[in-house]
Amino acid sequence: MALVAGMRVGSRVLFRPWAWLPGAALGRKESAARGRVGARGFGSQRVLVEPDPAAGIAVMKLKSPPVNSLSLELLTEFVISLEKLENDKTFRGIILTSDCPGVFSAGLDLMEMCGKNPAHYAEYWKAVQELWLRLYLSNLVLIAAINGACPAGGCLISLTCDYRVLADNPKYVIGLNETLLGIVAPFWFKDTLVNTIGHRTSERALQLGILFPPAEALQVGMVDKVVPEDQVQSTALSVMAQWLSIPDHARQLTKNMMRKATADRLVKQRDSDIQNFVGFISRDSIQKSLQVYLGKLRQKKG
Numbered sequence: 511m512a513l514v515a516g517m518r519v520g521s522r523v524l525f526r527p528w529a530w531l532p533g534a535a536l537g538r539k540e541s542a543a544r545g546r547v548g549a550r551g552f553g554s555q556r557v558l559v560e561p562d563p564a565a566g567i568a569v570m571k572l573k574s575p576p577v578n579s580l581s582l583e584l585l586t587e588f589v590i591s592l593e594k595l596e597n598d599k600t601f602r603g604i605i606l607t608s609d610c611p612g613v614f615s616a617g618l619d620l621m622e623m624c625g626k627n628p629a630h631y632a633e634y635w636k637a638v639q640e641l642w643l644r645l646y647l648s649n650l651v652l653i654a655a656i657n658g659a660c661p662a663g664g665c666l667i668s669l670t671c672d673y674r675v676l677a678d679n680p681k682y683v684i685g686l687n688e689t690l691l692g693i694v695a696p697f698w699f700k701d702t703l704v705n706t707i708g709h710r711t712s713e714r715a716l717q718l719g720i721l722f723p724p725a726e727a728l729q730v731g732m733v734d735k736v737v738p739e740d741q742v743q744s745t746a747l748s749v750m751a752q753w754l755s756i757p758d759h760a761r762q763l764t765k766n767m768m769r770k771a772t773a774d775r776l777v778k779q780r781d782s783d784i785q786n787f788v789g790f791i792s793r794d795s796i797q798k799s800l801q802v803y804l805g806k807l808r809q810k811k812g
C-alpha cells in the first residue's frame with residue numbers, strides 16, 4: 511500500500527508530519543540506526559531530550575518560551591522526539607516536563623486558531639490529534655513532572671501520561687478550561703478526563719472550566735501526587751522506577767486494554783473531527799471570543 515505521509519500501526523494510519531525531513535525515505539534498519547538515541551542528549555529547537563540509556567529512560571523537556579503553547583512546530587517536534595524514543599528499544603519510559611519556568615504548557619497555541627484559513631486549521635488540528643494518539647497509546651511509561659501552570663491542552667498532555675506529579679505552588683493550576691474561552695473541549699479531551707477523574711467530576715470541571723490548584727487537583731484525582739517544587743523531578747524518577755519494575759509486555763497489554771476503545775473513537779472519525787473543528791473555529795463568534803481572551807491575557811501585563 512502506498513502511503514505518502516502516513517504510517518500504518520496496527521489498523522491505524524498515523525500522520526507523519528516529518529515525512530519531508532531528510533532521512534524520511536531511508537530503509538527502516540538504516541533509519542533506526544541513524545536515529546538511535548544513545549547516551550548523548552538530542553532533540554530539537556523546542557523539545558530537549560536528555561537520555562539515560564543505562565536507566566532506560568529519557569527526560570523530555572518542552573522548551574518553547576515563554577509558555578510552551580502548542581504551536582504546529584512544537585507539536586511536530588514533540589511527535590518526532592517521541593517516535594525516536596519509541597523506536598529505540600533502549601528506552602522504556604519518558605519523564606515529560608517543562609523547561610519554561612512556571613509553565614508546564616499553556617495549551618494549544620491561540621495564534622494557530624485565530625485569523626488563519628481553513629486549510630491551516632485542518633493541518634493544525636490533525637497535528638493535535640496525532641500528538642494525542644501517540645501519547646495516549648504509547649508503549650512507554652510516561653510520567654508527567656508538572657512544574658508549572660497546566661491549562662487546557664497542557665492538561666490534556668499530562669492526562670495522557672500514566673502518572674502525574676504536580677509541584678505544590680498555588681499558581682500551578684491544572685484543568686480543561688476551554689469553556690472560559692468560549693470554546694468546547696472535543697469528545698476525546700472529555701473522554702481522557704472522564705477516564706482519569708470519573709464522569710460527575712469531569713462534567714462539573716468541564717462545564718465550569720475549572721483550573722484546580724494543587725490540593726484540589728490531588729483530591730479529584732487530576733494528579734497522583736503533589737510535592738514541593740524542588741522534589742518534582744526526584745519524585746518522578748522514583749515513580750518511574752516503580753512502574754519499570756513491572757514486566758513491559760504485561761504492563762503494555764494492560765495499558766492498551768484500558769485505552770484502546772477511547773483512542774479508537776477518534777481514529778474512526780478523525781476526518782469528521784477535523785471538519786467539526788474547522789467549522790467551529792472558523793465561526794465569527796468563536797474568533798471573536800478567542801480575540802477577547804487573547805486581549806485579556808495581554809492586558810494582564812499592562
Ligand SMILES: CCCC/C=C/CC(=O)SCCNC(=O)CCNC(=O)[C@H](O)C(C)(C)COP(=O)(O)OP(=O)(O)OC[C@H]1O[C@@H](n2cnc3c(N)ncnc32)[C@H](O)[C@@H]1OP(=O)(O)O
Nearest residue numbers: 576579616617618619620621659661662663693694807808
Ligand atoms: C474549539 C475546539 C477546542 C479547542 C481546544 C483548545 C484547548 C486549548 O488548549 S486552548 C488554550 C487555552 N490556554 C489557556 O487558557 C492558557 C492561557 N495562558 C495563561 O493562562 C497564562 O499565559 C499562563 C498561566 C499559562 C502563564 O502565565 P504567565 O503570566 O507566565 O504568562 P503570560 O504573560 O500570560 O503569557 C506570556 C505570553 O504568552 C501568550 N500566551 C499565553 N498563553 C497562550 C496560548 N495558549 N497561546 C498563545 N499565546 C499564549 C500571552 O498572550 C503572552 O503574550 P505577549 O507576551 O505577546 O503578551
